[in-house]
Amino acid sequence: MTADASTAPPPGKRARNRAAVEAEILVVARRHLATEGAAALSLRAIARDLGMVSSGIYRYVESRDELLTRLIVDSYRSSAQAVRSAHDVVPADDLAGRWRAIGHGLRTWALRHPHDFTLLYGSPVPDYEAPADRTGEPGTAVLAILVTLVVDTRDAGRLADPDQLGLGVDSTATNDTRHQAVAAGPAVDLDAAVGPFLRDPMFASTGLDPAALAQGLCAWTLLLGAVTSEIFGQLGPVPDPDALFEVLLTAAGSTILSANGLPPTSP
Numbered sequence: 001m002t003a004d005a006s007t008a009p010p011p012g013k014r015a016r017n018r019a020a021v022e023a024e025i026l027v028v029a030r031r032h033l034a035t036e037g038a039a040a041l042s043l044r045a046i047a048r049d050l051g052m053v054s055s056g057i058y059r060y061v062e063s064r065d066e067l068l069t070r071l072i073v074d075s076y077r078s079s080a081q082a083v084r085s086a087h088d089v090v091p092a093d094d095l096a097g098r099w100r101a102i103g104h105g106l107r108t109w110a111l112r113h114p115h116d117f118t119l120l121y122g123s124p125v126p127d128y129e130a131p132a133d134r135t136g137e138p139g140t141a142v143l144a145i146l147v148t149l150v151v152d153t154r155d156a157g158r159l160a161d162p163d164q165l166g167l168g169v170d171s172t173a174t175n176d177t178r179h180q181a182v183a184a185g186p187a188v189d190l191d192a193a194v195g196p197f198l199r200d201p202m203f204a205s206t207g208l209d210p211a212a213l214a215q216g217l218c219a220w221t222l223l224l225g226a227v228t229s230e231i232f233g234q235l236g237p238v239p240d241p242d243a244l245f246e247v248l249l250t251a252a253g254s255t256i257l258s259a260n261g262l263p264p265t266s267p
Helices: 013-036 045-050 064-088 095-113 114-120 131-140 141-155 190-200 210-231 241-253
Strands: none
Touching: 013 064, 013 114, 013 131, 045 064, 045 241, 064 095, 064 114, 064 131, 064 141, 064 190, 095 141, 095 210, 114 210, 131 141, 141 210, 190 210, 210 241
């Protein structure tokens, strides 16, 4: 019988020492991330800062790509924890409050950890491809919180009308699997757009229809864009970034919450 976590012996001294060194490597790597950028990360430079021979660091991190992956996974988990902590203290039936908590949780984390945010959502690092089997789950953890909110909003009958967003289902469609948006421009095939997401295990059990999932993805994309534009200064000097974010957060929330479910923006 395999011992569970409550009965398993604590890690030995060697394992604790290794964990401590690996944690210190990440601390120093984050300093380099802030000063040099992800593309310039160097295991040799990190080893030098640690007072370690350059060959010694490879006992703990096998390559620069492995270090980047660890930093990315750790950053995703950190951001998800920040969002979850903000979200989970809001009453479950306060749907608008939960949305605002998600938005403010992500923004606050990004402002406190701009270099980690840049690693996750900035320009790709040259010659590096994140392994999906390690970054996929932590990388969608915040989105998973938002999807739960969309499901709860639907179940409460407070989901925004997709027709008002140009995401209504085309009643003239003859193929039930082809959901087209009714908009003032060319029709959009919702099944082609979000069907692959609906077949993903993360979404498959939610029972969301294509329009509802598209609404959730719109909210997420608009929220991420609001935070990204602030972190990267894409809008130039902003006299009151807090006020602007409140407006953008409310607008993004309107893609999932009906008008009577959203509070007015702060003055």
